[in-house]
Amino acid sequence: MQDIIKAIEEASIKIKELIETGDTGKSEQENSTGDTQLKLDIASDVIIEDIFKTIPSIKAIVSEEQEEIVNLNENGEYLIAYDPLDGSSLVDVNLSVGSIYGIYKDNFDAKSIIASVYVVFGPRVEMVVAIDDVKMYRLKKGKFEFIQTITLDEKGKLNAPGSRQNCWAPFHKQLIDDIFNDGYRLRYSGGMVPDLHQILLKGGGLFSYPGTTDRPKGKLRQLFEVFPFAYTYEKANGQAVDGFKRALEVETTHIHDTTPCFFGSNTEINRVLEVYKKNG
Numbered sequence: 001m002q003d004i005i006k007a008i009e010e011a012s013i014k015i016k017e018l019i020e021t022g023d024t025g026k027s028e029q030e031n032s033t034g035d036t037q038l039k040l041d042i043a044s045d046v047i048i049e050d051i052f053k054t055i056p057s058i059k060a061i062v063s064e065e066q067e068e069i070v071n072l073n074e075n076g077e078y079l080i081a082y083d084p085l086d087g088s089s090l091v092d093v094n095l096s097v098g099s100i101y102g103i104y105k106d107n108f109d110a111k112s113i114i115a116s117v118y119v120v121f122g123p124r125v126e127m128v129v130a131i132d133d134v135k136m137y138r139l140k141k142g143k144f145e146f147i148q149t150i151t152l153d154e155k156g157k158l159n160a161p162g163s164r165q166n167c168w169a170p171f172h173k174q175l176i177d178d179i180f181n182d183g184y185r186l187r188y189s190g191g192m193v194p195d196l197h198q199i200l201l202k203g204g205g206l207f208s209y210p211g212t213t214d215r216p217k218g219k220l221r222q223l224f225e226v227f228p229f230a231y232t233y234e235k236a237n238g239q240a241v242d243g244f245k246r247a248l249e250v251e252t253t254h255i256h257d258t259t260p261c262f263f264g265s266n267t268e269i270n271r272v273l274e275v276y277k278k279n280g
C-alpha cells in the first residue's frame with residue numbers, strides 16, 4: 001500500500017506543476033458521460049496512469065476520464081478507481097480542486113474498498129489518507145509531511161448544498177432551509193474535494209448532492225468520488241449515505257454509475273435519514 005501512496009505523492013507534485021502552468025482550455029474530447037474534457041483533465045490522467053503502470057502491486061485501474069478498466073499487473077493485489085482532477089473547471093477561476101483515489105481489493109464495488117486518498121490543490125497542497133484512521137499530510141519543499149489525524153465531532157456548523165435548487169424535492173429544500181435556520185453557515189465552492197475537506201477539518205456539518213428532477217441518480221460518481229469519501233468520512237467518525245442507507249451499501253452496475261450522496265457528522269446525517277425515510 002505504501003508504494004501506492006508514494007506514487008500518488010509523485011503524481012500530485014507533477015499535477016501541482018500542471019495546474020500552475022498548464023492550459024486550462026477545453027479539449028476536443030468527451031468523457032464517458034458526454035462531458036467535454038478539459039486539457040488539464042486529460043494531462044493529469046496521463047500523469048497518474050504513467051506512474052501507476054510502474055507499480056507491481058496494482059492489478060488494474062479505472063479513471064473517471066476513461067471508458068474502460070485498464071489491466072496492469074496480473075499478480076497485482078489492488079484495484080484503483082480515481083478522479084484525476086475533480087472540479088477541474090474551477091482552475092481557470094483559481095479555486096481549489098483535487099484528485100480522488102479509491103483503493104479496492106478484488107472488485108470495483110462499495111464493499112471492496114479498503115483505503116482512500118484525496119489531494120487538495122489549494123493555497124497549499126494537502127493529502128488525506130484513510131486506511132484504519134484518517135491522516136493529513138502537507139507538501140513542504142517537495143515532501144509530504146504528516147500534520148494531523150482527523151476526527152469529526154458529533155455535530156458541525158457548516159452546510160454545503162449541491163445541485164440545481166430549482167430541481168430539488170420540496171422536502172429536501174425544507175431540510176436545507178431548516179438547517180440554515182438553525183444557524184449553519186453556507187460553505188459551497190462547487191469543488192467536492194475542497195468542500196468535503198473543509199467540513200472534515202472544521203469538525204463537521206453537511207455536504208449534500210441529492211437526486212433531483214433533472215438528475216434522479218445524482219451527479220457524483222460512485223467508484224471515483226462517492227465511495228472514496230464515504231470511506232474517509234466513516235473512518236473519521238462521520239457518515240455518508242444516499243438518503244436511505246450507507247453510501248458503502250450502494251450497488252454498482254456500471255463503472256460510471258452515479259448516486260445521490262450526503263456526507264457529514266452524525267447529527268446532520270441522522271437528520272437527513274429521518275427526513276428522507278419520512279418523505280423519500
Ligand code: FBP
Nearest residue numbers: 086087088162163164190191192193
Ligand atoms: P466533475 O467530476 O465533472 O469535475 O464534477 C464534479 C463536481 O465538480 C464536484 O466537484 C462538485 O461537487 C460538483 O461537481 C458541482 O456540481 P454543481 O455545479 O452541479 O453544483
